[in-house]
Ligand code: SF4
């Protein structure tokens with residue numbers, strides 16, 4: 186095992202990087218019992234915590250980069266070890282020493298793209314609003330009811346642009362007065378923060394906050410639970426508070442208020458996957474269920490690992506940008522669970538989950554056995570069907 190500094194120096198650095206809670210661990214192992222990594226490899230958060238406590242962290246190992254920040258083990262820990270925050274502190278340390286194992290190397294290009302163009306995908310800032318072409322989406326102005334913040338993947342990824350377009354269609358149908366910031370929108374910064382790059386997170390957050398304040402933004406609609414989490418729980422560190430609503434919550438609200446009526450059909454068997462950052466991290470479990478269960482013809486399937494015990498897709502904590510070899514992908518397990526439960530559609534409400542599930546679907550024996558859909562796509566299809574039958 187490589188050590189970059191002596192025992193005391195490592196312990197001090199871990200403390201200085203915010204990893205002090207490690208010392209509360211009493212090695213009960215409850216974290217390992219729920220960690221999804223243990224489905225695919227021998228991985229132990231308990232071991233990482235123990236090594237860190239003794240200044241024995243192998244900062245060259247991929248292990249400190251594996252945690253997807255899924256939130257399962259903090260729910261179990263009797264000593265509030267704060268595995269996510271403490272684990273991020275080890276990544277900060279590795280970043281400081283320039284130690285990136287090969288699976289983590291893509292982070293360099295991601296950081297450069299975030300710094301230069303405000304997105305992690307190496308895309309041109311000027312094309313950020315291209316997804317909205319032809320939809321009549323307005324630029325946000327102060328008097329509007331809502332700012333729609335689609336985020337990076339829905340702005341650029343060809344599969345996920347469909348989710349942004351479905352969202353715009355629903356908002357239009359419900360008569361919502363909303364706008365977007367287009368090229369003035371930056372990545373929310375949530376995932377890069379979890380890789381330990383605090384400076385870049387702070388820069389992205391401050392730029393977004395300035396744009397929100399300058400435009401008089403009060404209520405922000407997001408499609409990604411990662412944007413939701415950081416706007417709601419992390420941006421207040423900069424002494425600002427915006428009202429943030431995830432599309433699952435807004436749909437529930439619009440249906441409840443009678444502003445959106447789903448009389449069209451979506452006649453398929455649907456299983457819903459709770460994204461970690463919507464469910465475990467923010468407690469939003471009921472709204473997406475109410476929305477989907479209200480769609481005519483939809484046959485509901487509750488997966489055995491759902492709500493608090495939902496199986497992580499593998500994309501959080503910056504893992505969406507790291508290489509995960511075949512045989513180690515949680516999303517492969519999840520799509521099989523959905524098929525075995527009899528689902529024709531695996532629905533979710535997060536761009537990382539959709540990206541991972543679409544990849545994993547291709548590894549099924551029969552890839553046509555399962556469709557992957559965002560809940561907005563299901564609602565939008567039901568709305569289109571309503572229009573067609575009117
Ligand atoms: S659950 Fe908490 S106390 Fe128990 S081994 Fe894991 S980190 Fe330590």
Ligand code: SF4
Nearest residue numbers: 220252253255256258
């Ligand atoms: S947060 Fe999730 S992925 Fe990370 S160590 Fe805990 S259970 Fe494993």
